[in-house]
Amino acid sequence: MSWIGHLVNAVSLGVVYGLVAVSVGLVFGVLRQVNLAQGEVIALGAYSLWMTRDLPVVVRILVCIGVCVAMSLVIQVIIFRPLRGASALTTLIVTFGLSYALEGVWTIVFGTNGQPVSMLSSLNQVVVGGNVGLRWITLVEMGVGGIFFALLVLVLYGSKIGVMMRATAEDFRTARIVGVRIDRVVTLAFVFGGVSAAMVAILFTVQTPLVTPTLGFNLITLGLVGTVLGGIDRLGRATAGGFVVGFVNSMLGAIIPQELLVFLPMLTFMFVIVMLVVRPAGLFTPKGSNVERV
Amino acid sequence: MIPLLRLDNLQVTYGRVVAVKNVTLEVNEGEAVCLVGPNGAGKSSTLLAVMGAVRSRGDVFLRGTSTRGLQPEALAHLGVAMVPEGRHLFDTMSVKDNLVLGTLARRRGRTPRIDERWVAELFPIIGEFASRRAGLLSGGQQQLVAIARALLSDPDLLLLDEPSLGLAPVAVDAVFEALERIRAVGVAILLVEQRAQRATDFCERGYVLSDGEIRLEVTEGTSEDPESLMAAYFGR
Numbered sequence: 315m316s317w318i319g320h321l322v323n324a325v326s327l328g329v330v331y332g333l334v335a336v337s338v339g340l341v342f343g344v345l346r347q348v349n350l351a352q353g354e355v356i357a358l359g360a361y362s363l364w365m366t367r368d369l370p371v372v373v374r375i376l377v378c379i380g381v382c383v384a385m386s387l388v389i390q391v392i393i394f395r396p397l398r399g400a401s402a403l404t405t406l407i408v409t410f411g412l413s414y415a416l417e418g419v420w421t422i423v424f425g426t427n428g429q430p431v432s433m434l435s436s437l438n439q440v441v442v443g444g445n446v447g448l449r450w451i452t453l454v455e456m457g458v459g460g461i462f463f464a465l466l467v468l469v470l471y472g473s474k475i476g477v478m479m480r481a482t483a484e485d486f487r488t489a490r491i492v493g494v495r496i497d498r499v500v501t502l503a504f505v506f507g508g509v510s511a512a513m514v515a516i517l518f519t520v521q522t523p524l525v526t527p528t529l530g531f532n533l534i535t536l537g538l539v540g541t542v543l544g545g546i547d548r549l550g551r552a553t554a555g556g557f558v559v560g561f562v563n564s565m566l567g568a569i570i571p572q573e574l575l576v577f578l579p580m581l582t583f584m585f586v587i588v589m590l591v592v593r594p595a596g597l598f599t600p601k602g603s604n605v606e607r608v
Numbered sequence: 609m610i611p612l613l614r615l616d617n618l619q620v621t622y623g624r625v626v627a628v629k630n631v632t633l634e635v636n637e638g639e640a641v642c643l644v645g646p647n648g649a650g651k652s653s654t655l656l657a658v659m660g661a662v663r664s665r666g667d668v669f670l671r672g673t674s675t676r677g678l679q680p681e682a683l684a685h686l687g688v689a690m691v692p693e694g695r696h697l698f699d700t701m702s703v704k705d706n707l708v709l710g711t712l713a714r715r716r717g718r719t720p721r722i723d724e725r726w727v728a729e730l731f732p733i734i735g736e737f738a739s740r741r742a743g744l745l746s747g748g749q750q751q752l753v754a755i756a757r758a759l760l761s762d763p764d765l766l767l768l769d770e771p772s773l774g775l776a777p778v779a780v781d782a783v784f785e786a787l788e789r790i791r792a793v794g795v796a797i798l799l800v801e802q803r804a805q806r807a808t809d810f811c812e813r814g815y816v817l818s819d820g821e822i823r824l825e826v827t828e829g830t831s832e833d834p835e836s837l838m839a840a841y842f843g844r
Contacts, residue, residue: 477705478712481698488696491659493684493713493761 319447320568326452328561329459330518334537335556336466337510339549342541343483344503345394347402350409352511353534354416355385359515360525361420364429374433379512386508390501413531420527428526431519438520451520462513463553466506470549475502536563539586545596554598559586610672612637612765612796613658618666620653620820627653628664629820635765640787640797642807645817651800652693654817655767658798659683659690670765684713689763693770693800695754699743703734703753706742710760720762721793727756730786748779755786765796772803784810 334356341349359382366374393412397405437451470476475498481489482499490496514533519525537556544555563582567575589597611634620628628650635641643651657664660680668675670686678686697706707727714720728735731752737745742753751771758766768787772780780803787810791797801807808814814826 474708477701477708480701480705481709484698484700485696487661487680488692488698489709490680491661491684491690491692491696492709492757493681494709495681496679 316447320565322448322452323568324561324564326455326521327564328557328559329455330514330521331533331537331540331560331563332553332557333459333462333510333514333517334533335541335544335552336463336549337507337514338534338538339541339546339552340503340507340510341394342546342552343549344479344486344500345398346486347394347397347400347405348409348538349389349394349507350406350534350538351389351393351412351416352386352409352507353530353532353537354413354420355382355389355508355511355530356515356518356533357416357420357525357527357530358382358385359512360431360519360529361424361429363431363433363515363519364424364525367432371433375512375516378515379509382512382515383505383508386504386511387501390504394500394504413534417527417531424525424527426527428524431523431525433516433523434520435523451517454520455517458513458517462510466549475499479503536560536582539583543586543589543597545599548599551596551598555596558597609636611635611669612639612671613798614667614669614672615654615658616667616669618654618657618664618668620650620657620662620664622662626820628657631666631815631817631820631822633815633822633825635796635798637764638791638794638796639813640791640799640811642799642801642811642814643817644801644804644807644814645823647802649817650820651817652769655690655769655798655800658767659688681713684761685715687715687761687764688767689713689758689761689765690767691751691754691758691769691771693773695747695750697742697745697750697753697757699741701742702739703742703745704738706753706757707734707738707760710757713761713763715762722759722762722790722795724760726793727759730759730789731756746779748775748782751775751779751783752786755783755790759790759795763795765798766790768797768799770800770802772801772806780806 338349338352341347359378362378362381363374366377393408394405397408437454438449440447440449441453442448470480478489478494478499479502481494482496518533536559540556540559541552542555543559544553545551559582562585563578566581567578570578570581613635615631615633618628618631631650631654643654645651653662656662658668660675660678660683670688675683698709734753734756737749742750745753755771771783775783784806787797799807799811808826812828815822816824816826
């Protein structure tokens with residue numbers, strides 16, 4: 315495959331991780347707390363696609379979105395509401411534990427070897443062949459990712475609830491003092507987070523149809539790294555960071571020799587470490603800004 | 609007559625630190641009351657407790673009803689507005705968005721006494737920088753926006769925490785002129801200030817708070833006696 319082909323693939327994975335970053339970043343923005351279990355929301359969404367394999371595609375997509383939003387809200391109610399005001403570290407550890415526990419649940423219920431999700435596999439067909447290797451799914455990903463992010467920006471900057479969300483993200487206490495109904499804002503952040511998790515589940519499984527119990531954790535680890543790389547306190551920067559990590563990971567995977575592929579995660583993380591040492595506040599955070607301490 | 613706000617033996621503690629030991633005070637409908645005292649006397653904590661933004665013991669009654677357990681947003685929707693210390697505008701957002709947030713707590717089903725038009729007349733200057741980022745304004749301009757934001761909820765009670773802090777004398781005058789007009793439409797004011805003289809001149813009644821306790825209640829009669837005021841202010 316030519317470098318254009320690798321580039322196209324890298325963009326494709328970048329969009330997926332950008333959406334993972336949105337999914338984590340929305341909740342972080344409002345609550346200043348990280349939901350590591352968000353990966354398991356994606357995983358359950360992916361399994362729901364497998365469970366609904368005999369149903370029409372539209373129904374499967376809707377069920378997936380529904381499942382992800384519902385699980386996101388359950389996590390909000392049982393973990394984030396009781397822990398509101400707790401330190402960021404507390405929720406990080408709790409959701410880390412939840413993530414592990416759920417991974418066990420997936421293993422018990424769905425098996426270790428994974429389940430194949432064959433949905434929209436025709437999207438893997440080639441649009442531009444030869445050494446470009448552009449597949450439909452890449453175009454769909456860029457389209458869906460772009461539209462979703464544009465809608466999000468529209469809501470955040472063009473609606474009253476968006477103003478409320480931004481206010482909450484900037485100054486939680488003052489937002490409440492001026493009368494922002496915080497519970498609604500937080501719920502909405504989890505709903506949006508669930509929707510973007512569903513997007514990831516759908517787009518990712520079209521490309522990589524095998525859903526294994528570790529799917530969610532793998533996605534969230536790299537996605538979270540991406541948000542920190544970009545600058546976790548701003549949604550746009552976090553998303554761009556997610557994109558960069560996905561992109562770099564894919565490019566490195568294409569460039570390095572086959573026998574070194576086991577070192578791919580190491581190389582990706584080395585890239586991230588170097589970037590963060592150079593720019594601790596995030597790749598896209600202007601110099602001189604405060605470093606967010608989590 | 610039931611006072612608009614009544615604090616009964618209010619206490620606020622942060623961990624082991626007692627910020628407010630014992631505050632009992634009243635604010636009547638349409639009345640301007642000040643709470644003066646030195647740094648660390650517990651003034652801000654008292655206001656935050658009224659707003660439900662910090663945990664407190666004792667009782668807070670709004671129009672005779674206890675506000676125990678109510679969150680700040682609920683109090684905002686009951687007609688209490690606050691101008692926090694240090695203004696706390698949403699710095700990254702435009703002045704206009706800050707003001708939109710101010711209207712959130714407006715109570716439904718009543719014609720507002722104070723609306724966008726009234727505020728625009730009170731602070732015509734805000735129109736000039738409505739589209740600017742709030743964080744880029746001067747301290748004096750920010751203070752006017754903070755007051756405007758609080759007013760747009762059309763509150764019955766306005767809590768002001770050190771509105772003159774860090775402002776140039778001209779800006780301080782502008783703030784107090786605005787407060788006069790706000791009082792004139794019947795909004796009750798609870799004003800926290802370190803500038804005791806300016807505050808007691810403005811308000812009908814005042815309380816001197818020191819070491820978390822009310823030391824003195826100042827009415828129009830007693831405010832003539834600067835010595836007792838000073839004694840109370842410095843806690844003896």
